[in-house]
Amino acid sequence: MQLSSPRLRAALLAAASLTLVAAVLPPPAPLGIGDPLFPALGNPGYDVLAYDLSFTYKDNRTPLDAVTVIDARAERPLERINLDFTHGKVASVEVNGEPARFESVGEDLVLTPARPVPRGGRLHIGVRHTSDPRGRGDGGWVPTEDGLAMANQADAAHRVFPCNDHPSDKALFTFRITAPAGLTAVANGVPGTFPAHRSGSATTWTYRTLHPMATELAQVSIGRSAVVHATGPHGLPLRDVVPAADRELLDPWLKKTPGHIAWMEERVGRYPFENYGVLIARATTGFELETQTLSLFERGIFTGEGYPEWYVESVMVHELAHQWFGDSVSPRSWSDLWLNEGHATWYEALYADGLGTYSLERRMREAYQRSDQWRAAGGPPAAPKPAAPGEKIGLFRPAVYDGAALILYALRQEVGAAVFDRIERRWVAEHRDGVAGTADFVRLASREAGRDLGPFLEPWLYGPTTPAMPGRPEWGTPKSV
Numbered sequence: 001m002q003l004s005s006p007r008l009r010a011a012l013l014a015a016a017s018l019t020l021v022a023a024v025l026p027p028p029a030p031l032g033i034g035d036p037l038f039p040a041l042g043n044p045g046y047d048v049l050a051y052d053l054s055f056t057y058k059d060n061r062t063p064l065d066a067v068t069v070i071d072a073r074a075e076r077p078l079e080r081i082n083l084d085f086t087h088g089k090v091a092s093v094e095v096n097g098e099p100a101r102f103e104s105v106g107e108d109l110v111l112t113p114a115r116p117v118p119r120g121g122r123l124h125i126g127v128r129h130t131s132d133p134r135g136r137g138d139g140g141w142v143p144t145e146d147g148l149a150m151a152n153q154a155d156a157a158h159r160v161f162p163c164n165d166h167p168s169d170k171a172l173f174t175f176r177i178t179a180p181a182g183l184t185a186v187a188n189g190v191p192g193t194f195p196a197h198r199s200g201s202a203t204t205w206t207y208r209t210l211h212p213m214a215t216e217l218a219q220v221s222i223g224r225s226a227v228v229h230a231t232g233p234h235g236l237p238l239r240d241v242v243p244a245a246d247r248e249l250l251d252p253w254l255k256k257t258p259g260h261i262a263w264m265e266e267r268v269g270r271y272p273f274e275n276y277g278v279l280i281a282r283a284t285t286g287f288e289l290e291t292q293t294l295s296l297f298e299r300g301i302f303t304g305e306g307y308p309e310w311y312v313e314s315v316m317v318h319e320l321a322h323q324w325f326g327d328s329v330s331p332r333s334w335s336d337l338w339l340n341e342g343h344a345t346w347y348e349a350l351y352a353d354g355l356g357t358y359s360l361e362r363r364m365r366e367a368y369q370r371s372d373q374w375r376a377a378g379g380p381p382a383a384p385k386p387a388a389p390g391e392k393i394g395l396f397r398p399a400v401y402d403g404a405a406l407i408l409y410a411l412r413q414e415v416g417a418a419v420f421d422r423i424e425r426r427w428v429a430e431h432r433d434g435v436a437g438t439a440d441f442v443r444l445a446s447r448e449a450g451r452d453l454g455p456f457l458e459p460w461l462y463g464p465t466t467p468a469m470p471g472r473p474e475w476g477t478p479k480s481v
Contacts, residue, residue: 025079025080025112028080028103028105028108028110028112029105029108029110030082030105030106030107030108030110031043031044031082031108033166033168035166035333035334035335036333036334036335036383036386037333037334037335037384037386037387037395038154038155038166038334040106040107040108041084041155041165041166041334042084042164042165042166042168042169043081043082043083043084043108043164044075044076045074045075045076045078045081045082046072046073046074046075046078046081046123046164047072047073047075047169048070048071048072048163048164048169048171049071049072049073049171049172050070050071050171050172050173050174051068051069051070051161051163051171051172051173051174051215052067052068052069052070052071052173052174052176053066053067053068053069053161053173053174053175053176053218053220054066054067054068054175054176054177054178055131055175055176055177055178055220056178056179056202057147057148057177057178057179057180057183057185057222058180060133060134060143060147060148061134063088063089063130063131063132063133063134064130064131064132064133065130066088066128066129066130066131066161067126067127067128067129068125068126068127068129068161068162068163069124069125069126069127070083070123070124070125070126070127070162070163071122071123071124071125072122072123072125072164073120073121073122073123074117074118074119074120074121074122074123075119075120076119077116077117077118077119078113078116078117078121078123079112079113079116080110080111080112080113081095081110081111081113081117081123081125082108082109082110082111083108083109083110083111083125083127083158083162083163083164084107084108084109084157084158084162084163084164084165085104085107085108085109085127085129085158085161085162085163086104086107086158086159087131087132087140087159087160088129088130088131088132088159088160088161089129089130090102090104090109090127090128090129090162091128091129092127092128093109093111093125093126093127093128094124094125094126095111095113095114095117095123095124095125095126096113096114096117096122096123096124097124098113098114098115099114100112100113100114102127107158109127109162111125125162127162129161129162131160131161133148138156138390138393139151139152139153139154139155139156139159139393140152140156140157140159140160141159141160142281142283142285143283144223144281144282144283145223145243145282145283146183146223146224146225146243146282147179147183147221147222147223147224148220148221148222148223149219149220149221149222149223149279149281149283149296150218150219150220150221150291150296151285151287151289151291151296152215152216152217152218152291153216153217153289154216154334154337154395155216156216157215157216157218158215160218163215164215165215165216166214166215167214167215167216167330167331167334167435168330168331168332168333168435169214169215170212170213170214170330170433170434170435171212171213172208172209172210172211172212172213173187173188173189173208173209173213173218174192174206174207174208174209175187175188175189175205175206175207175208175220176204176205176206177204177205177206177207177220177222178202178203178204178205179202179203179205179222180201180202181198181201181202181203182224183203183222183223183224183225184205184222184223184224184225184226184227184241185203185205185220185221185222186205186207186220186221186225186227186239186241186279186294187205187207187218187219187220187221187294188207188209188213188217188218188219188291188292188293188294189207189208189209189210189274189275189293190207190208190209190210190237190274190275191205191206191207192205192206192207192208193206194206209274209292209293210273210274211272211273211274211292211328211433212433213292213327214292214327214330217290217291217292217327218291218292219279219291219292219294219296221241221279221281221294223243223281223282224243224244224245225241225242225243225244226241226242226243226244226247227239227240227241228240228241228242228247228251228254228277230254230255230257230258231258232257232258232261232262232271232276233258233261233262233265233271234270236261236271236275236276237274237275238257238258238275238276238277239275239276239277239294240254240257240277240278240279240280241277241278241279241280241294242254242278242279242280243280243281243282243299246280246299246303249302249303250280250302250303253278253302253312253316254278256313256316257276257277257278257316257320260313260316260317260320260351261276261320263317263351263354264317264320264321264324264347267347267350267421267424268324268424268425268428269425269428269429271323271324272323272324272327272328272428272432272433273292273293273323273327273328274293275293276293276294276320276323277293277294277295278294278295278297278316278319279291279294279295279296279297280297280298280299280302281296281297281298281299282299283298283299284298284300285298286298287393287396288301288315288318288319289319290319290322290323290326290327290344292323292327293323295316295319295320295322295323297315297316297319301315308357310352310355310357310358311352313351313352313355314348314349314351314352314355314358315348317347317348317351318344318345318347318348319344321343321344321346321347321348322340322344324343324428325339325340325343325344325428326339326340326341326343326344328428328431328432328433329427329428329431329432329434329435329436330434330435330436331435331436331437332435332436332437332440333437334395335382335383335384335437335438336382336436336437336438337384337395337396337400338381338382338384338399338400338403338404338407338438338461339404339436339437339438339441341396341400341401341404342381342400342401342403342404342405342407342408343404343405343408343424345401345402345404345405346405346408346409349363349364349402349405360409363402364405364406364409365472365475366402367398367402367403367405367406368406368466368469368472368475368478369475369478369479370398370402370478370479371399371403371406371466371478372465372466372478372479373478373479374397374398374399374402374403375399375403375463375464375465375466376464377397377399378397378398378399378400379399380399380461380462380463380464381399381400381403381404381407381460381461382438382461382462383461383462384397384399384400406460406466407457407460407461408420409469410460410467410469410470411423411445411453411456411457411460413469413470413471413472414453414456414470415445415448415449415453419448419449422448423444423445423448423449426444426448427441427444430444438461442454442457442461445457465478466478
């Protein structure tokens, strides 16, 4: 049969090429980058530069229709491309404008492009899929009373969209969210160039980040929300997202954010992103989360009984501190989590100390007394044990919170407050918008101190027991298990 259509000829040739490639390649397999705690997470061979995510929301009982577009650069020749993705159905895939074969293997979506991609080559991947908010309680979409939010830490972004789901591969993001009339959609970053577009009974909102972001920090909120705008230090745009019915009730808490930002900037330097705000959701999660530029909070922490004001404020500062420590400077591997949580806990404790309610010395001494127990249960702060199967949130143990803040306290005791403050400022300045790990921190601290701090920090970071606290002989030794 004669092929009269050039487009049809191209399509058939591409299909034939895919068949030939598949005939010589081994069966597709899930891959990972070998993270000590999540060995199957992430994918080798490429660097993601940008994500463009489109979601169409109907209700919490219906999978969202979605399109994920990924721009990346191949770091080695690629005959196959692995993406992390599960809990959604894939309809079609294109790589560099041509149809690609795809198979789901484990929690990977394995693509076979029509032609191999050379090292340094451009990758433009388009995936049409669904994103299912139902039936998972371990991250990804979080159902709220009036819609959805996201909580992707540590390994749940790929339950929402295909991605390279590891914090070491940061990228720019664009979000396009379509939702029925009466609902408001908000995402990380700033609104797109054009205002929300209304078509029939639905509205589409567009947002984009101005700084690279790890997949675990992506945030999309859909609900009956009020978006409250204000101004922070040096003209920083503030944007809070709260249940519309609770706007007046929550307003006193929202007004505390400018002061929190000013307090953090006095200690570590200029806020690192384009805007900031809190997202307060009518949901019960059991945690708050530092999603980039828009930290997620449960409504109950602000409205429930039993939470004193100083405690709520210190938690707000904890998530804000993450914007520097964990968001702007992302962990090289999940074993470096102590750098995120230890620093956020440190500034949370320092803030509470300044309020005169729970002194830093008391909190650190209490942590010191329990530190050996924490290390025995979950491993030392910089080498935590993997979470039990099905309990990924179990990685977030006391050893990487107060146990890690205790390391920072010990460092300050060893080098003095002035050197410690220089270390903190230099850390977030040198690694802004980047990725860094424990070895990077030890090198930088040593440089600022003018001596090798490796022998001092090594047992604090990796030892099975807690070293003696410099300058605090009265603390004795930690309690045994």
